[in-house]
Amino acid sequence: MTVAPFARRWVSVIPRIPGSLILFWLLLALLGPVLAPFAPGEVVSRTVFAPISAHHLLGTDYLGRDVLSRLLCGTGSTVLLCAATTVLACTGGVFLGIIAALKQGLTDTLLSRFMDGVISIPSLLSALVAVAAFGSSVPVLVLAMSLIYMPGSYRTCRMLALSIVRRDFVLAAQMRGEKSGYIVLREVLPNMTGPVMADVGLRFIYAVRLLSNLSFLGVGLQPPLTDLGSLTRENLLGLVYGAPAVIAPALTIAVLTVGLNLALDSYKGKAG
Amino acid sequence: MARHGIMQPPPLISVQNLQLTGRRGRGLETPIVDGVSFDVAEKEMLALIGESGSGKTSVALALMGYARRGCRIAGGKIRVAGYDVTEMPPAELRSFRGKTIAYIAQNAGAAFNPALPLMDQVIEPALLHHVMPRQVAIERAIFLFELMALPSPGTIGARYSHELSGGQLQRLMAAMALITGPEVVIFDEPTTALDVTTQIEVLEAFRTVRREEGFTGVYVTHDLAVVAQMADRAVVLKNGVVQEEGTTEQILSAPRHAYTQALLAANTPQVRNAPTQATDSGTVVPVLDVRDLVVGYGGTGPDGRPRHTILSDVSLPVMPGETMGIIGESGCGKSTLIRAIAGIQPWTSGGITFEGEALAPRIEARSAAQRRHLQLVAQNADLVLNPAMSVGDTLRRVLTFNGDAANGAEIGRLLDMVRLPSALADRFPPELSGGQKQRVNLARALAARPRLVLCDEITAALDTVVAAAILDLMMELKRELGIAWLFVTHDLHALRSVCDRVAVLYAGHRVEFTPISALEEAPHHPYTRRLENSVPEMRADWLTDVISLRDQGSEPVPALSSSRGAGCCYAARCPVRIAICEVATPPVWRSPAGALISCHLTSQDLS
Ligand SMILES: Nc1ncnc2c1ncn2[C@@H]1O[C@H](COP(=O)(O)OP(=O)(O)OP(=O)(O)O)[C@@H](O)[C@H]1O
Ligand code: SF4
Ligand SMILES: [Mg+2]
Numbered sequence: 001m002t003v004a005p006f007a008r009r010w011v012s013v014i015p016r017i018p019g020s021l022i023l024f025w026l027l028l029a030l031l032g033p034v035l036a037p038f039a040p041g042e043v044v045s046r047t048v049f050a051p052i053s054a055h056h057l058l059g060t061d062y063l064g065r066d067v068l069s070r071l072l073c074g075t076g077s078t079v080l081l082c083a084a085t086t087v088l089a090c091t092g093g094v095f096l097g098i099i100a101a102l103k104q105g106l107t108d109t110l111l112s113r114f115m116d117g118v119i120s121i122p123s124l125l126s127a128l129v130a131v132a133a134f135g136s137s138v139p140v141l142v143l144a145m146s147l148i149y150m151p152g153s154y155r156t157c158r159m160l161a162l163s164i165v166r167r168d169f170v171l172a173a174q175m176r177g178e179k180s181g182y183i184v185l186r187e188v189l190p191n192m193t194g195p196v197m198a199d200v201g202l203r204f205i206y207a208v209r210l211l212s213n214l215s216f217l218g219v220g221l222q223p224p225l226t227d228l229g230s231l232t233r234e235n236l237l238g239l240v241y242g243a244p245a246v247i248a249p250a251l252t253i254a255v256l257t258v259g260l261n262l263a264l265d266s267y268k269g270k271a272g
Numbered sequence: 273m274a275r276h277g278i279m280q281p282p283p284l285i286s287v288q289n290l291q292l293t294g295r296r297g298r299g300l301e302t303p304i305v306d307g308v309s310f311d312v313a314e315k316e317m318l319a320l321i322g323e324s325g326s327g328k329t330s331v332a333l334a335l336m337g338y339a340r341r342g343c344r345i346a347g348g349k350i351r352v353a354g355y356d357v358t359e360m361p362p363a364e365l366r367s368f369r370g371k372t373i374a375y376i377a378q379n380a381g382a383a384f385n386p387a388l389p390l391m392d393q394v395i396e397p398a399l400l401h402h403v404m405p406r407q408v409a410i411e412r413a414i415f416l417f418e419l420m421a422l423p424s425p426g427t428i429g430a431r432y433s434h435e436l437s438g439g440q441l442q443r444l445m446a447a448m449a450l451i452t453g454p455e456v457v458i459f460d461e462p463t464t465a466l467d468v469t470t471q472i473e474v475l476e477a478f479r480t481v482r483r484e485e486g487f488t489g490v491y492v493t494h495d496l497a498v499v500a501q502m503a504d505r506a507v508v509l510k511n512g513v514v515q516e517e518g519t520t521e522q523i524l525s526a527p528r529h530a531y532t533q534a535l536l537a538a539n540t541p542q543v544r545n546a547p548t549q550a551t552d553s554g555t556v557v558p559v560l561d562v563r564d565l566v567v568g569y570g571g572t573g574p575d576g577r578p579r580h581t582i583l584s585d586v587s588l589p590v591m592p593g594e595t596m597g598i599i600g601e602s603g604c605g606k607s608t609l610i611r612a613i614a615g616i617q618p619w620t621s622g623g624i625t626f627e628g629e630a631l632a633p634r635i636e637a638r639s640a641a642q643r644r645h646l647q648l649v650a651q652n653a654d655l656v657l658n659p660a661m662s663v664g665d666t667l668r669r670v671l672t673f674n675g676d677a678a679n680g681a682e683i684g685r686l687l688d689m690v691r692l693p694s695a696l697a698d699r700f701p702p703e704l705s706g707g708q709k710q711r712v713n714l715a716r717a718l719a720a721r722p723r724l725v726l727c728d729e730i731t732a733a734l735d736t737v738v739a740a741a742i743l744d745l746m747m748e749l750k751r752e753l754g755i756a757w758l759f760v761t762h763d764l765h766a767l768r769s770v771c772d773r774v775a776v777l778y779a780g781h782r783v784e785f786t787p788i789s790a791l792e793e794a795p796h797h798p799y800t801r802r803l804e805n806s807v808p809e810m811r812a813d814w815l816t817d818v819i820s821l822r823d824q825g826s827e828p829v830p831a832l833s834s835s836r837g838a839g840c841c842y843a844a845r846c847p848v849r850i851a852i853c854e855v856a857t858p859p860v861w862r863s864p865a866g867a868l869i870s871c872h873l874t875s876q877d878l879s
Contacts, residue, residue: 168656171650172656
C-alpha cells in the first residue's frame with residue numbers, strides 16, 4: 001500500500017521522459033571507446049581527408065587517423081562533460097530558484113543579485129577567464145560551465161516557483177511547520193517538472209555549444225582528449241574537400257542538441 | 273401551451289436530441305448530455321437549472337458550437353437564429369460567436385487582461401468582427417455602461433481590471449458580450465461568485481439591459497431564487513437528462529419532478545445545527561479569543577495605528593465546540609481576520625489567545641501543539657491541494673508529520689469521516705470534482721485532530737446541493753468530535769443553518785455580534801438588515817421590490833461631508849443615519865434578544 005503509489009508513479013514517468021534517446025547517447029558515450037575500430041590517436045592511413053570507404057567508415061582526418069574512432073571518443077567526452085555540467089548547474093539552479101521564491105525577502109534579493117552578476121558577463125568571456133586562471137582541465141571546465149549556466153536555470157525556476165509558492169497547499173505545508181527541503185522537493189518541484197525538463201534540455205545544448213566553442217578556440221579539452229568541437233576545428237581545412245572528417249562532428253553536434261531538445265520539449269509533467 | 277399554437281413564430285433557439293460525449297484521459301467515451309431537447313422563443317429568457325456536473329454549462333457551450341477539451345457533440349440538432357450550429361465550418365462559427373451569440377462567464381476577473389485598459393477589451397469583439405468602427409463601438413460601450421449603472425460610465429473604460437470590484441467587472445463583461453448587439457446571450461452563473469448585495473446590482477443591470485436591448489437569453493444557474501427573478505421558462509437538468517420543463521412560476525411553485533423538489537429544498541434555508549449552550553459567562557475558557565485586533569498595511573502612523581486599516585478593534589471569543597459565523601461583503605476583511613488568526617498576517621495591536629495561551633503573530637513562532645490544533649481550510653479547493661500528490665499521500669504526510677499512525681486503515685477512516693470512498697486515496701486532485709476536493713481539504717485539516725477549524729468560504733465555489741452536503745458534514749463532525757468552527761461566508765442561508773453566534777463585519781469593523789436566536793428578532797444593525805434583505809427570495813417580484821425599496825431609502829441620504837474619520841463606518845451607505853453618525857464613534861449596546869449592536873440609534877429606533 002505504501003510502496004504501490006510510489007512505484008506506480010516512477011514506472012509511469014520513465015517511459016514518458018524521452019528515456020530511450022538519453023540512454024542512447026549515454027551508452028554511446030560510455031561504450032564509444034570500446035566500439036571504436038582503431039585507437040583514436042593512431043595514424044592509420046597515408047591519405048588525409050580520405051572519403052568514406054569500407055575500411056574507414058567516415059574516412060580519415062588531417063593526419064590520416066580514423067574519423068569514426070575519434071568521433072566515438074569525442075562524442076563521449078562532449079556528452080559526459082556537458083551532462084555533468086547540466087546536472088550541476090540545474091540542481092543548483094532549481095534548488096536555489098525555488099528557495100528564493102519560497103523565502104522571498106533578503107534571501108531572494110541576495111541570490112538574485114548574485115545570479116544577475118554572473119549572468120551579466122558573456123558566457124564565453126567568463127569561461128575564457130576561468131580557463132586562463134585555472135588551466136583547462138576537466139574539473140575546471142565542468143565547474144566553470146556549471147557556474148555560468150546556473151543563473152539561467154535559477155531564473156527560470158524562480159519564475160516558475162513564484163506562481164506555485166503562492167498556492168494554498170504550499171501555505172498549508174508551511175503552516176504545518178514543514179522544512180524547506182521537503183517543501184521544495186515534494187510540494188513545489190513536482191508541479192513544475194515539464195518546464196524544468198525543457199530548461200534542462202536547453203542548458204545542455206548551451207553547454208555543448210560553449211564547450212565546442214572553447215575547443216574550437218583551442219582552450220577547451222586538450223589533446224589527447226578530444227570532443228566534438230575540437231574535432232571540427234582540427235579538420236576545418238577538410239571543408240574545402242567536403243571531407244567527412246569535418247562534416248561528421250558538426251553534424252553530430254546538431255543531431256545531439258536538436259534531437260534532445262525536441263524530445264525534452266515534448267515531455268509534459270503532471271502539471272502540464 | 274400557447275407557444276405551440278399555429279400563429280407562433282418558430283423558436284429562435286431549437287435544440288433537438290442533443291448528445292454530448294466526453295472522455296477522461298484515455299478512458300472510454302461516456303455521455304455527458306443525453307438526448308436533451310428544448311426551444312427558446314424570440315426575446316425569451318430560458319433558465320438551465322442543475323447542480324454541478326449536470327451538464328448545464330456543456331449544453332450552453334454547445335449552443336455556440338463549442339465543446340470542451342476531450343468532449344464532442346456526438347449527435348442531435350442545434351439551430352440558433354437560423355444557423356445550423358453543428359454543421360457550420362470553423363470560420364463561419366467564429367463570426368457567428370462574435371456577432372450572433374455571446375457568452376458571459378462566471379469569473380469576469382479572470383477573463384480580463386490585467387495589462388490592458390478595459391475599454392480596449394470591451395470593444396474588441398466589435399472591431400474583430402468588423403461590426404462597427406472604433407468610435408461607434410466606444411459610444412455604444414459607454415451607453416451600455418450607463419445602462420448597467422456603472423459608476424462614471426464615460427471614464428471607467430480607461431481603468432484596469434484590478435482597480436474594479438468583482439460586481440463591476442461582471443457588468444463590464446456583459447457590456448463586452450453585448451457590444452456587437454448579439455441576438456442570443458448566454459449567462460453562465462454570472463453572479464455565483466458575488467456576494468448578495470453586489471448580486472442585486474448585477475442582476476438589476478442585466479434586467480435593465482435586457483429590457484432595452486431585447487435579446488434572447490439562456491441563463492445557466494443552480495440558484496432557483498435567481499431564476500425566479502431572471503427567467504421566463506426553465507429546464508431542469510440532472511446527469512445530462514432533462515428532468516422537467518415549464519414556466520418559471522410552475523417549476524418554482526409546483527415542481528413535479530422529485531429532483532426539482534430536492535433542488536428547491538436545498539435552496540430553502542434549514543437549520544442543521546443543534547445550538548450549543550455557549551456563553552461568555554467566564555466559566556469556560558474560550559478556545560479562541562480575539563481581542564481588539566487591528567490589522568493594516570502601509571506602516572504605522574504617528575498615533576500607533578496603521579496608515580490603512582483593514583480591521584479595526586475586532587473582538588471575537590469562540591467557545592469550545594461552538595460554530596462562530598463571520599459575515600460581510602467582499603473586501604470587508606473576513607479573510608484578513610482568518611489569516612491573522614492562522615498566523616500568516618501580522619497585526620498592529622490587540623491580541624489573540626488560543627486555549628488560554630497567547631498566540632504569536634507569526635506561525636513559525638507558535639508551538640507545534642498550537643499549529644496542530646488550529647487548522648485552516650481555505651476557500652479555493654483548486655489551489656489547496658497539491659496536484660502532483662495523491663489524496664492518500666497528502667493525508668499520510670499530515671499524519672506522519674504529527675507522529676500519528678499513518679496506515680491505510682487510518683487514511684480510510686479519515687476519508688470515511690468526510691464521506692469519501694477509500695478508493696479515492698490513489699487519485700490525484702485534478703481527477704476530483706469540486707465537492708470532492710473540498711472534502712479532501714477538510715479531511716486534511718481533520719487529520720491533525722484540530723480543536724478549532726477556520727473555514728474561509730469553503731462552500732462559496734460549490735453549488736447548493738454539494739454545499740448543503742458539506743454543511744451537514746460540518747455539523748456532524750461538530751457533534752462527533754466536538755470541534756469548534758470559525759465559519760466565514762457571505763451566504764446568510766449557510767450562516768443561519770450552521771452557526772451558534774454570528775459576527776457581522778463591515779469595512780473591518782464588527783458592527784454586530786449576535787447569537788443566532790436573536791438573528792430573527794429585531795432590532796438589528798442597519799447593515800445586518802440590508803444583508804438580510806439582499807438574500808434572494810423565490811418570488812418573482814423580489815428584485816423589483818428590493819430595488820424600489822433601495823431607491824426610496826437612498827433619497828434622504830445626503831452626501832457625506834467627511835469621507836473618513838471618527839464617525840460610524842457605515843455612515844456613507846446607511847439609510848437611517850443621523851447627524852452625529854459622521855462625527856462620533858457609535859456606542860455598543862445590547863438588544864433585548866441579546867445582540868451586541870454598535871449604532872447611535874436606540875433599540876426602539878431600529879425595531
Ligand atoms: N497588502 C494589502 N495591500 C492593500 N490592500 C490590502 C492588502 N491586504 C488586504 N487588502 C485589502 O483589505 C481588504 C480586506 O480584504 P479581505 O481579503 O480580508 O476581504 P474579504 O472580506 O475576505 O473579501 P472576500 O469576501 O472577497 O473574500 C480588501 O479591500 C483588500 O483589498
Ligand atoms: S451609527 Fe448612524 S450611520 Fe452608523 S449604522 Fe447607526 S444610524 Fe447608521
Ligand atoms: Mg475572502
